[in-house]
Amino acid sequence: MEPHxxxxxxxxxxxxxxxxxxxxxxxxxxxxxVYPFITGLVAGAFILASLERVFKVRILKPTYQxxxxxxxxxxxxxxxxxISHLSQPQRAYEIMITPHSSSAMAIFGFVYLWYLMVVLxxxxxxxxxxxMVVWANEKTGVMKWVYKILTLGVNDITPRALNxxxxxxxxxTVIGIPSAFILHGYVGFIFGSIKANPWWSTPLxxxxxxxxxxxxxxALVLLVYMIISYFRKKAIEVNVxxxxxxxxxxxxxxxxxxxxxxxxxxxxxxxxxxxxxxxLVSSKLYLTLFVSQGLIGTIIPLTALAFLQFxxxxxxxxxxxxxxxxxxxxxxxxSMRWNVVIGGQLFxxxxxxxxxxxxxxxxxxxxxxxxxxxxxxxxxxxxxLWLLPPWKMVKEED
Amino acid sequence: MKFYLPPQIPRLAxxxxxxxxxxxxxxxxxxxxxxxxxxxxxxxxxxxxxxPELHYAGQDACFKCHQDIQDKKSQDVHVDIHCESCHGxxxxxxxxxxxxxxxRPSGSREVCGKCHxxxxxxxxxxxxxVDLAKHNIGKNCIECHNPHQPxxxxx
Numbered sequence: 001m002e003p004h005x006x007x008x009x010x011x012x013x014x015x016x017x018x019x020x021x022x023x024x025x026x027x028x029x030x031x032x033x034v035y036p037f038i039t040g041l042v043a044g045a046f047i048l049a050s051l052e053r054v055f056k057v058r059i060l061k062p063t064y065q066x067x068x069x070x071x072x073x074x075x076x077x078x079x080x081x082x083i084s085h086l087s088q089p090q091r092a093y094e095i096m097i098t099p100h101s102s103s104a105m106a107i108f109g110f111v112y113l114w115y116l117m118v119v120l121x122x123x124x125x126x127x128x129x130x131x132m133v134v135w136a137n138e139k140t141g142v143m144k145w146v147y148k149i150l151t152l153g154v155n156d157i158t159p160r161a162l163n164x165x166x167x168x169x170x171x172x173t174v175i176g177i178p179s180a181f182i183l184h185g186y187v188g189f190i191f192g193s194i195k196a197n198p199w200w201s202t203p204l205x206x207x208x209x210x211x212x213x214x215x216x217x218x219a220l221v222l223l224v225y226m227i228i229s230y231f232r233k234k235a236i237e238v239n240v241x242x243x244x245x246x247x248x249x250x251x252x253x254x255x256x257x258x259x260x261x262x263x264x265x266x267x268x269x270x271x272x273x274x275x276x277x278x279x280l281v282s283s284k285l286y287l288t289l290f291v292s293q294g295l296i297g298t299i300i301p302l303t304a305l306a307f308l309q310f311x312x313x314x315x316x317x318x319x320x321x322x323x324x325x326x327x328x329x330x331x332x333x334x335s336m337r338w339n340v341v342i343g344g345q346l347f348x349x350x351x352x353x354x355x356x357x358x359x360x361x362x363x364x365x366x367x368x369x370x371x372x373x374x375x376x377x378x379x380x381x382x383x384x385l386w387l388l389p390p391w392k393m394v395k396e397e398d
Numbered sequence: 399m400k401f402y403l404p405p406q407i408p409r410l411a412x413x414x415x416x417x418x419x420x421x422x423x424x425x426x427x428x429x430x431x432x433x434x435x436x437x438x439x440x441x442x443x444x445x446x447x448x449x450p451e452l453h454y455a456g457q458d459a460c461f462k463c464h465q466d467i468q469d470k471k472s473q474d475v476h477v478d479i480h481c482e483s484c485h486g487x488x489x490x491x492x493x494x495x496x497x498x499x500x501x502r503p504s505g506s507r508e509v510c511g512k513c514h515x516x517x518x519x520x521x522x523x524x525x526x527x528v529d530l531a532k533h534n535i536g537k538n539c540i541e542c543h544n545p546h547q548p549x550x551x552x553x
Binding site: 008009018093094097098100117122126129152153154156160161164165168 | 402404405406407409410413414417424425428429433438512520
């Protein structure tokens with residue numbers, strides 16, 4: 001066959017029905033799936049920390065710093081999938097230096113910066129300042145200087161100054177809660193505001209993203225807490241797990257209900273796009289939506305958590321159930337991100353055809369790259385836990 | 399009560415001041431010279447965008463020489479199909495006028511069938527469709543139809 005047509009045949013081979021030329025290849029691949037997953041973990045972990053601080057849920061105290069450091073480690077990596085997805089990553093900073101109010105991504109840069117600089121770093125700084133001053137005096141050599149620099153030279157640990165640490169930290173947390181909501185609501189907004197795409201365009205999108213973010217963040221902190229306790233050879237406080245599990249249960253119910261409402265609305269409205277969406281979820285998204293997101297990520301964890309609320313199993317059983325539930329929830333939320341990001345690009349805007357997506361292993365847009373950005377924050381978290389160990393903090397009187 | 403300024407506040411203010419100043423200094427050097435000359439973009443990017451080699455010439459360039467084809471096309475259903483849709487990029491041929499520099503489709507069932515094979519997803523009223531398994535088997539489309547004027551059947 002003539003080469004001019006051979007190319008056309010090759011690309012048409014992985015599409016079905018009628019499809020516009022610019023829809024054949026997916027523009028947003030696996031890295032754009034990883035990106036809202038990571039920001040969700042950040043927002044969720046932070047909201048769990050805020051529960052302890054603002055609403056004074058004392059039982060969550062052992063997870064407070066862990067949640068904050070988890071949020072920070074993932075936030076430091078959050079934009080990396082986006083930047084490595086760009087074909088010109090060296091230009092990524094440009095949205096920050098020449099922002100425009102019409103660019104949702106440029107404004108997002110500032111939402112992100114606000115959250116990193118004003119909320120997370122400040123809250124951690126206020127929380128750790130006392131301990132860092134003490135560590136700076138105790139340590140010798142390089143570490144002494146590291147802690148000295150981290151205190152920014154504020155060595156005042158009189159009760160008055162420490163009291164201000166608490167007050168200012170509290171104010172930051174109060175500001176932080178809406179900031180965390182905005183950070184992840186914004187990610188949902190970026191999808192929900194794409195009016196040409198019926199799978200994305202719903203005002204519920206920011207709220208759904210937010211609640212699934214809380215679900216994933218809480219599950220992650222639960223896992224991190226258990227893993228840290230394992231490595232430190234300390235007994236896991238099972239009532240802490242019960243408390244986290246209770247919040248996870250409630251938030252998961254809310255998340256499930258909201259996503260259900262979104263689908264019911266869509267099914268009942270049955271707009272002109274409904275036929276293609278029905279085909280989409282029953283074929284290409286069947287495994288990731290019904291099996292992975294619905295059954296593995298929602299129904300099974302919900303059932304397990306419900307049983308854990310009503311029956312007091314043996315401690316060992318409870319721990320195992322929480323651990324498995326945490327993993328399943330993370331798989332479910334990851335699948336939700338996949339279904340939104342990839343699902344929204346699989347059908348043609350003509351509503352008469354599909355393309356297909358096969359994720360590559362290597363390359364800037366491949367699975368290994370995505371895995372790297374998911375593993376890196378765990379490394380950063382390990383480093384932060386070594387630098388700022390919550391269990392070695394100076395105890396303060398309440 | 400004496401006013402008390404917590405020592406954290408001035409130090410953080412300095413730290414943020416340094417960060418913001420650093421950002422502004424970097425911004426000063428990083429924003430390209432021609433940014434904002436015409437709009438919210440780098441004006442010199444237009445020069446960059448003009449650099450890539452042209453491949454397509456556009457059908458007006460074709461009709462400057464091929465007036466006869468234009469006449470044929472304008473009378474039939476392929477009037478809106480631009481020349482380069484089937485003949486491929488034509489800039490090289492426009493410059494050289496060599497026959498070898500333009501692609502000439504064979505007019506086979508495979509080629510025409512790309513648009514005209516029976517397919518449920520396509521709108522029949524706008525794109526004529528034939529069942530290739532039944533329609534004049536063994537013949538190439540071009541033997542009866544003139545691709546530039548499909549309904550002016552060849553004898």
